[in-house]
Amino acid sequence: MRPSRETLLHILAEAQLAPSVHNVQPARWRLNDDGLLLLGDTRRTIPIADPSGRDWRLSLGAQLEGFAIAAARHEVRLAGVTPVAAAAIGRDGLEAIARVGLDSGGGETVPPQTVSGRATWRGDFAEIDTAANEAVTRLSSLRRDCVVVASRPAISAIARLFDTASMHFLRQTDHRAELLHWMRLSRRHPSYATDGLNAEAMAMAPLEAWAARLVLGPLFRTLDSIGLAALLTSEAGKTRSAAAIVLFHRPDLEDAFETGRHFYRAWLDIERAGLKACPMSVLADWDVSRTQLLRDHAIPAGRRIIGVFRVGVPKGSPVIRRFRLPVESLLV
Ligand SMILES: Cc1cc2nc3c(=O)[nH]c(=O)nc-3n(C[C@H](O)[C@H](O)[C@H](O)COP(=O)(O)O)c2cc1C
Structure with a gap:
């Protein structure tokens, strides 16, 4: 299935609440005929603290999980995730990480307040x-x-x-x-x-x-x-x-x-x-x-x-805010 751009942006707005190392937010998404391609922005790495790129890849996996959780709320489910082995890095600095098949149908999800909290x-x-x-x-x-x-x-x-x-x-x-x-x-x-x-x-x-x-x-x-x-x-x-x-x-x-x-x-x-x-x-x-x-x-x-x-449990009653890139910039 191919979700509308509007649905995709709704899903991504929630998916991007997933944690990423230093909040570098490396995940980018491209919609194509077979589903989605998850890409990683290699210009958003921390090579000194994370020389092997482990935390960078981990951050991409976290966002994929966030995508799966959010998608289920929109009657979209993942129909297979195929990691892309050793992809070349494009001139835009993006590296293909995984092909993500999509299907219609919800699934087990997480309460929205747990994700936003x-x-x-x-x-x-x-x-x-x-x-x-x-x-x-x-x-x-x-x-x-x-x-x-x-x-x-x-x-x-x-x-x-x-x-x-x-x-x-x-x-x-x-x-x-x-x-x-x-x-x-x-x-x-x-x-x-x-x-x-x-x-x-x-x-x-x-x-x-x-x-x-x-x-x-x-x-x-x-x-x-x-x-x-x-x-x-x-x-x-x-x-x-x-x-x-x-x-x-x-x-x-x-x-x-x-x-x-x-x-x-x-x-x-x-x-x-x-x-x-x-x-x-x-x-x-x-x-x-x-x-x-x-x-x-x-x-x-x-x-x-x-x-x-x-x-x-936090001391006091802090207002917790999240700082993220504009959601449109995740769709490339
Ligand atoms: C792999 C990984 C390692 C992290 N390590 C630290 C850390 O050592 N110290 C810290 O304060 N936050 C750490 N974070 C949290 C991120 O900085 C945080 O997720 C990001 O700033 C987004 O903020 P949020 O978690 O409030 O949404 C880490 C996150 C990830 C994914």
Whole structure:
């Protein structure tokens, strides 16, 4: 079947709420006679933090899952997803990722409020009460690919490990430069509301955002030499405020594109359980921290930790906003 452009835009508007690394939003879509072609924009990568492109492919898989969930609401279902192997990159920088067949008919979907409610929460979490503990218990029974760590000493240990892993990467100049490139620390940034990580999404007050540019930029080395960089970038307090830490693990050899579909579902399950999440990817990216977590939390052999989330109930009553590209720009 061939959905109308209008239906497709409705589906994409929901699909684009899926998470992507640094909010780079690499997915593009092309409608053709056989269905849809999912493409990845190779100009929207983070080669320093993600040299193998794993998180980029994972982000594409997450958007495909978002597409499947949204399509079911519009009586459209996926009739097969065929990954495209080693496609050439076009002059427009787009690489074919998968052919997606479409058929009419709905299917199992996810409540719209779960999709629209899921967002990265980078602020503090509220004090842990019975409701938060019940949500953690609910989450523990939802997925076999998630280990839910709720012991306070274990969470404190992960908070320390996360700060160490963050500093490992922040000490690399090119890593900080790439991060700053995708940060939108001032409202005057032309892409403030459309992509990357803006001050609001990072739960930073204007003064904090102004200081972050200096701390991650020209002042970093000096601050690090006197031990202040680690203190200023520490997220240990936020991590310790979490009701739990979720270790998301998948088969070692799974393609990141497939992993992305499960990653999004896992995050929607966290939302469904009544919790907000913040990924702490450096823990999965650094072999030292990843190996330690595998050992400390008895992750089964043959599995790889793909993501680590701190989860809880946000402190206060934050208004959560999402920052995305115009939906029309996804259809190429
Ligand atoms: C593979 C992957 C890794 C991510 N890692 C981090 C991370 O380490 N820290 C963080 O704050 N957000 C991380 N995120 C969350 C994205 O920045 C977020 O999804 C994006 O900014 C869109 O915002 P939203 O989740 O609120 O819709 C990650 C997302 C993905 C898909």
